[in-house]
Amino acid sequence: MFPYFQSNSESISNGICIILALVSVKLYTSFDFNCPCLPQYNKLYSLGVMIVPPIILFFLGVLVNRHTGVMMDEWMRPMGNRSKNPSVVKYLFSAMLQRALLAPMVWILVTLLDGKIFICAFSVSVDPTIFSGTYISLPTAPPGLPNNTGLEVTRIMAKIPCKEDAIFRNSSFRKAVSRYVRCYSQAVGWSILLFLIVLGAMGRLIKPCFDDQATFLQTRYWSNYLDVEQKLFDETCVLHARDFARKCVVQFFEDMREDTILHLPFQPTIISVKDEWDDEDEDRLHGITKHDQVDQLLNKWYYNKPELDIYSPLPNKIGIPWPPRECTETIHTYIYIYIYI
Amino acid sequence: MDKFRMMFQFLQSNQESFMNGICGIMALASAQMYSAFEFSCPCMPEYNYNYGIGLLIIPPIWFFLLGFVLNNNVSVLAEEWRRPTGSRSKDPTILRYMFCSITQRSLIAPAVWVSVTLMDGKSFLCAFSINLDIERFGNTSFVKGMSETEKIKLLARIPCKDLFEHPEIRMAASRYIKCISQACGWMFLLLMTFTAFLIRAIRPCFTQAAFLKTKYWSHYIDIERKIFDETCKEHAKSFAKVCIQQYFENISGEMRVLHHHHSNRDESDDEEDKRRSDEEKLLGIRAQDDMNKVLWNWHTCKPALALRKDQIAEENEGKMNGNLNGAVNGFIKGHAHQVEKKEWAVYYSKV
Numbered sequence: 001m002f003p004y005f006q007s008n009s010e011s012i013s014n015g016i017c018i019i020l021a022l023v024s025v026k027l028y029t030s031f032d033f034n035c036p037c038l039p040q041y042n043k044l045y046s047l048g049v050m051i052v053p054p055i056i057l058f059f060l061g062v063l064v065n066r067h068t069g070v071m072m073d074e075w076m077r078p079m080g081n082r083s084k085n086p087s088v089v090k091y092l093f094s095a096m097l098q099r100a101l102l103a104p105m106v107w108i109l110v111t112l113l114d115g116k117i118f119i120c121a122f123s124v125s126v127d128p129t130i131f132s133g134t135y136i137s138l139p140t141a142p143p144g145l146p147n148n149t150g151l152e153v154t155r156i157m158a159k160i161p162c163k164e165d166a167i168f169r170n171s172s173f174r175k176a177v178s179r180y181v182r183c184y185s186q187a188v189g190w191s192i193l194l195f196l197i198v199l200g201a202m203g204r205l206i207k208p209c210f211d212d213q214a215t216f217l218q219t220r221y222w223s224n225y226l227d228v229e230q231k232l233f234d235e236t237c238v239l240h241a242r243d244f245a246r247k248c249v250v251q252f253f254e255d256m257r258e259d260t261i262l263h264l265p266f267q268p269t270i271i272s273v274k275d276e277w278d279d280e281d282e283d284r285l286h287g288i289t290k291h292d293q294v295d296q297l298l299n300k301w302y303y304n305k306p307e308l309d310i311y312s313p314l315p316n317k318i319g320i321p322w323p324p325r326e327c328t329e330t331i332h333t334y335i336y337i338y339i340y341i
Numbered sequence: 342m343d344k345f346r347m348m349f350q351f352l353q354s355n356q357e358s359f360m361n362g363i364c365g366i367m368a369l370a371s372a373q374m375y376s377a378f379e380f381s382c383p384c385m386p387e388y389n390y391n392y393g394i395g396l397l398i399i400p401p402i403w404f405f406l407l408g409f410v411l412n413n414n415v416s417v418l419a420e421e422w423r424r425p426t427g428s429r430s431k432d433p434t435i436l437r438y439m440f441c442s443i444t445q446r447s448l449i450a451p452a453v454w455v456s457v458t459l460m461d462g463k464s465f466l467c468a469f470s471i472n473l474d475i476e477r478f479g480n481t482s483f484v485k486g487m488s489e490t491e492k493i494k495l496l497a498r499i500p501c502k503d504l505f506e507h508p509e510i511r512m513a514a515s516r517y518i519k520c521i522s523q524a525c526g527w528m529f530l531l532l533m534t535f536t537a538f539l540i541r542a543i544r545p546c547f548t549q550a551a552f553l554k555t556k557y558w559s560h561y562i563d564i565e566r567k568i569f570d571e572t573c574k575e576h577a578k579s580f581a582k583v584c585i586q587q588y589f590e591n592i593s594g595e596m597r598v599l600h601h602h603h604s605n606r607d608e609s610d611d612e613e614d615k616r617r618s619d620e621e622k623l624l625g626i627r628a629q630d631d632m633n634k635v636l637w638n639w640h641t642c643k644p645a646l647a648l649r650k651d652q653i654a655e656e657n658e659g660k661m662n663g664n665l666n667g668a669v670n671g672f673i674k675g676h677a678h679q680v681e682k683k684e685w686a687v688y689y690s691k692v
Contacts, residue, residue: 113378130385175503176384183383183392190399197403200410208419214640218633221573228574229581236585286586287593297592306588308629310580 009066009227013099016064020103024057028110035120035161039154042161046121050111054104061100067092070227080304088226091219105196112189115182116161122181123160128153131176233301243284244294344575360446363411367450371404375457382467382500386493389500393468397458401451408447414439417563420640427642435562438555452533459526462519463500469518470499478513569639572624576632579622 036045062068071092074084111117159165160177168174207216288294383392409415418439421431458464471493475481484492498504505511544552626632 115379115381172504175501179381179383179501179504180385180388182379182381183388186381187392187395190395190403194399194403197406197410201406204410204415205419208416208423213420213423214637217636217640221577221632221636224574225577225581228577229584232578232581233585236589240589286589288589289593293593297589300592301588306584306591308580308584308632310583310587310623310627 009231010224013065013067013095017061017099017102020057020061020064021106024053024103024107025110027053028107028114033116033120035116037159037162037165039124039158042124042158043121046117050108050117050121054107057103057107058100061103062096065096065099066227067096067099067223070223070230071096073230074226077305078303081307082305085219085222087215087219088223092223092226095223109189109193112185112192115178115185118185118188119178119181120161122184123177124154124157126157126160126177126181128157128173128177131173131180237298239284240286240288240294244289247285247289360412360414364408364446364449367404367408367411368453371400371450371454372457374400375454375461380463380467382463384498384501384504386471386497389471389497390468393464393466397455397464397468401454404450404454405447408450409443412443412446414443414563417566418443420566421562424643425641428645429643432555432558434551434555435559439559439562442559452529456526456530459522459529462515462522465522465525466515466518467500470514471496473499473514473518475510475514478510478517481510483507573636575622576624576626579619580627580632582619583623 031049033049036042071089074092075089077084156167157177159167160174163174207213288297380396382389418436421439422436424431473496475484475492475496484495487495495505499511499514502511626635
């Protein structure tokens with residue numbers, strides 16, 4: 001089961017997406033929210049806390065997603081031998097966007113359902129008279145403040161998010177206002193949740209009703225193909241580099257050994273190493289054995305991707321490998337002729 | 342081929358349990374979300390009822406729709422509903438069955454939320470505290486001088502511990518409402534369980550044979566779609582592998598040679614097998630246009646549910662002749678047919 005999940009890059013993306021959402025919840029619970037309780041700064045601080053972390057989480061989600069790289073490659077590459085399909089780019093973009101938007105949405109919703117930030121932002125805008133007559137109403141102003149009703153009220157309302165402030169010690173006014181604002185905050189949060197889920201459900205139910213379901217199958221196949229192809233190409237290059245390096249080092253040692261043997265007073269038979277040229281090594285190097293061949297290969301992979309049309313291999317072939325096999329240290333030429341009968 | 346078989350068995354054996362697992366996880370998530378959610382009644386006459394009842398109703402709707410969104414069978418259902426008839430006829434009973442099973446699974450998480458909310462009692466307390474007759478709960482002399490609106494405002498503050506000044510009356514009233522709420526909760530649970538029991542117990546009395554047929558074909562549609570997706574993914578992988586290989590070879594100017602005469606080495610046999618299995622996985626589709634046609638026809642003109650007979654006869658013959666043929670080709674052919682035959686047998690027995 002594990003290799004199945006591991007090889008499926010979509011499940012990996014979904015897993016990363018969910019992990020980011022959980023990180024977002026954990027971040028919120030461990031964040032020490034400190035409302036400044038001053039009329040000029042409350043709103044700024046709260047909106048900052050509500051907006052800046054989601055933006056960060058969004059960019060993180062985009063960075064971490066594999067599809068971003070695949071999409072950018074496909075969008076920016078020159079046409080070459082392979083035609084470009086804009087619907088594939090659009091599909092990859094929307095998949096990436098959906099996954100990246102989950103963690104920010106989770107942060108915003110947890111914020112709204114918790115209510116602290118709303119209280120901090122909007123306690124100043126609450127009209128205190130709706131609470132009058134019921135509780136021990138507006139506490140008397142602390143001594144020393146000017147008796148200017150407007151400023152006083154605003155400052156007092158701005159202090160509501162701060163539990164420990166002295167002016168609220170004997171009154172339940174603060175709690176009443178907090179509950180009131182929290183109720184609004186939770187209502188907004190649930191409304192957004194409901195709206196999103198209705199959107200999601202409609203999308204799921206209605207999408208196949210549009211008649212491009214067949215095109216959608218094609219788009220999905222080719223975007224998965226691009227992803228797999230990029231991964232396989234990287235893997236092949238890594239394996240090629242490893243074999244290239246190994247061959248180069250081995251040839252260098254052998255050349256050194258041959259040189260030392262040649263300098264001896266009597267020359268024993270030189271054991272030819274040509275016969276031990278491994279067939280597997282041949283296969284893995286795919287015939288790319290020179291520096292500029294590799295450069296040309298990598299260059300062409302970007303500028304001129306191959307056509308999506310693979311010919312079938314012929315059973316009888318004569319293969320003449322491109323001489324010479326160079327290593328930067330020594331130059332030897334070997335010519336091989338394989339004849340398949 | 343091995344990988345296909347493994348994956349096939351995994352998918353088939355786990356498909357039902359996967360959906361049931363998701364269902365259970367959502368039910369647990371619903372209970373967890375209720376306990377993590379900070380219920381804060383506004384304690385004001387205009388808002389209490391809306392808040393209390395809103396929290397009883399809106400999250401269940403949300404969980405129900407979430408069940409639809411998370412369930413993959415919804416897309417299967419919608420596709421099956423909207424596809425052109427092609428070579429395969431459409432059966433409306435299958436659509437109905439799938440819809441019913443999706444709905445049943447999606448109803449579990451909302452039911453859990455409603456039960457937990459009712460058992461806890463806070464939502465009822467918030468919604469109905471203003472309808473109480475406060476004289477029943479103790480010494481309420483402080484109410485005597487109040488006007489109607491003031492009385493209602495007082496009653497509205499009962500759910501809030503920190504806003505109501507007479508704790509004993511508050512405790513008595515909240516116990517009373519919680520008791521009613523729990524009674525409603527238990528009645529709700531009883532009703533849901535009884536309904537589920539009736540559906541389960543009575544259904545076999547009606548149209549059991551047709552039901553078996555419907556269940557089989559809806560399961561078939563689901564698993565066919567999964568296998569198609571898996572086949573496409575495997576094809577894409579093999580396509581990419583061969584494409585990259587040929588690209589490397591084109592750059593080097595060298596053509597690959599099949600090393601049949603070195604077949605005494607085990608490694609090159611493995612390489613050959615790998616290459617051959619890559620070729621097999623391509624299933625003959627080697628060009629972009631061909632693949633596009635395959636995918637287009639899969640939706641617009643699904644194949645008929647009738648497998649070709651000649652393949653089975655050929656397999657049987659192959660099995661008999663495979664033992665006689667000692668040559669390399671014959672061995673491979675017999676081996677492949679043996680594998681295929683086993684797959685066929687596996688499929689049949691699961692049915």
